[in-house]
Structures are given as C-alpha cells and as structure tokens.
Amino acid sequence: MKIGIVGGTGDIGEGLAMRLSSRHEVVIGSREEEKAVHSSECCLQTLRQRGLPCSCEGRTNQEAVDTSDIVILAVPFSHVAGTVSGLRGLAGKIVVSPVNPMEKRDYFVYTPPPEGSAALMIQRLLPPGARLCTAFNTVAANKWRALDQELHLAVPVCSDDREAKATVMELINSVPYLKSYDAGPLAASCMVECLTPLLLNIARFNRMRDVGIEFR
C-alpha cells in the first residue's frame, strides 16, 4: 500500500512521512518537486540515523496522487479547496483529510465552511468515486516528528466508505501505540475537526504542549 502525502513538506506532512515511511512506501508531494525531494532526503537521513528502514521519495503533488493508493491531504484549510481542485485522478483513491478549519482569536475557534466541516467541503470538490476519510486530525506535528516518543494517542476516523475506513484504521494502527477509533459517518467529521482547536486551547490555557487525546 503506497501512501502519497499532498503537502508533504509542511509540518504535519513531514511528521507523517517520518512515522509512516519506516513501515510503508511513502511519496512526499509538494507544489515544488525540489522541496519534496529535499524533505524526502531529510526523512531518509533521520530514519537511517536511528537504524530504521525508510521507503520515501519526493515528487510533485500530482505525482504523489498518481503513484499512491492512499492520498493524505496534509494542507491547511485555507489551501485545501485550491489544492484539491487542481489535482486529477483522485477517483477510486482513498483520500484522507486531516484538515481542521479554525481561527486564532483570543482562543482557537472552530470555523467550519457552509458545508458543516472541511470533510464535507472536500467531498463536494472530489470526483465521484473518491473514497474520503477524516483522520489524523488530532495528532500535533511535533508529536509526529518526535520519533523518540511513542504515540499513546487516539485517532478518530470518519467515512461513509466502510472498506476505506477499515484500511485507514489499519494504517493508523500500524504506528505503535497509536489507536484508531471509528467515529461514524463522514457527516460526523465536524465533531472530530472541532477537537483540534479544543486541544490547542487546552495546551494554551494549561501551559501544556502538543496535547492529544485518549479515550477511556
């Protein structure tokens, strides 16, 4: 199973690549291929230094889509509509949205688009047959990158495609200690996306860092 990370040179994308490429084939995508190649080299070097295997290459976003079975949209909410609209060939692919629409005021606020969530907006922009899942929303970029720390965290997943959801949950569970949870249909994504500004508020007002959740 090949995983393409659109926006793979950003904070979350880079961290995801580091965690996933020791267990899966990863293609880091970027608008600029050069950046993707650089990120890929950093990822290889980081993992090799730790004696970990690494399967990782840098490509354009479109090539990351073309060569992958699972496409993760590691793009900020403000860019996701433009990015998705510019990509071809997403029909039939499993597409993962870790996107959280939010604003920073005196505190972080969940600000979903008119569709009700980033996921439902992305669904409207995807071609029929794209198999959209909401996942990876609540793990902070720094946690992904801190390879010395195990991720004892929960990752809720929403989708209307049962098989795609099961595949993404398996991908999540392939990272040690990370635990996927079925959080319902795609329409329930707002309640998952909304966790991220909540966690940022918890971090901010309690002087914590990179807060994640566990269910118990």
Add this chain to the structure above:
Amino acid sequence: MKIGIVGGTGDIGEGLAMRLSSRHEVVIGSREEEKAVHSSECCLQTLRQRGLPCSCEGRTNQEAVDTSDIVILAVPFSHVAGTVSGLRGLAGKIVVSPVNPMEKRDYFVYTPPPEGSAALMIQRLLPPGARLCTAFNTVAANKWRALDQELHLAVPVCSDDREAKATVMELINSVPYLKSYDAGPLAASCMVECLTPLLLNIARFNRMRDVGIEFR
C-alpha cells in the same frame, strides 16, 4: 462550600451527588421535593454501606439554589431554558452547565442553539451577576455512579469569570484522579459540549461503554 444540584434526581445529577457528597455538602434539588428526598436517602445509604461520609439532603430545585454557593444545572438541554427561567436568586452564585445540546440520528450530532452553545444560551437567560461555568460535560452518568472505579478522566472548564472557574476546577480536582483543564472563555464552550456526542459515537461504533477523555 455548599453544592446544589438542580435536576439532582436525574442520571447525571444522582451520580454527581454520590461522588461529591462524601467530600462536600450537597443539596439534591428536584421539581418534586419527595423525589429529591428519596434520591438523597439512596445516596446516604450507598455511601454509608461503603463506610464513606455523606452530607446530602433533598429539597426543591429552588431551595437547592437558595441554600448553595455552587449550582449545577443537571438538566437535559430540552428542559434547561424552562428550568433556568423558573429559578430565582441565581445572581452572585456560581452556576455550572454540564448541558450538551445533541440529537440522536444514525449517530449523535451536536445541535447547538442559535447562541452557539448551551452555555451561551443559558448565559442569556441568567440574571446579571450569575457566574456561569461550563463543566462536567464529558463524564458519563454510569461513570459517576460506579463508585468502585476511580475516574481517570479530564474535565474541561470554560468561563469568563476567572475566580468562579478556579473554584469549579478545585471542586473537580477534589474528586480523586479527576483532572480539570482550563478550556478558555465561555464562548469556547461549544467545543467542550461537542465532545459528548463525539464520545457517544466513539462508544457506539467501537462497542465501548461510557467513554471519557484524557488529554496527553
């Protein structure tokens, strides 16, 4: 510090009374005083059987308000506006909303009122000077009542009144292992209330029971 539980004979109210009355003076309120007296007797008996102290009495909702410093509105969302509008003397009191507006469809959905959250709606109905906090939203009734189980859970708290928030956080932390977190101003309550339908979905779709959260 005396704690009045409006709607104290309901699921959450009863559980809260059991956990709090061994450490604080609790007044269980109900529309029908008889019911409150019965709940209070059950609570006394349950705690005594376990060799725990218990300070608990049953009164009307209005008397629970009148005799308490902290008033917990343990009322379902559908009744909270009517209940709050019918109570006098809330000015100057710390009022706690554990209320979560939601609907059960194929999955649980957060359905806030036009104000944006139950908390902001309640604020509009309270007299000036009432010191409103959002708290206790995410601990399931069965967890409150299962006195043999410690509550290793997080309780996020929102308020615009710094002192009231600190008092409520202290109350939460007085229950062993329960841990309060400052989740920001009252306007951030929607992100806390929204956790409850999410946790119900997690329970439902993963065959779990009475799911709560921890931050890490």
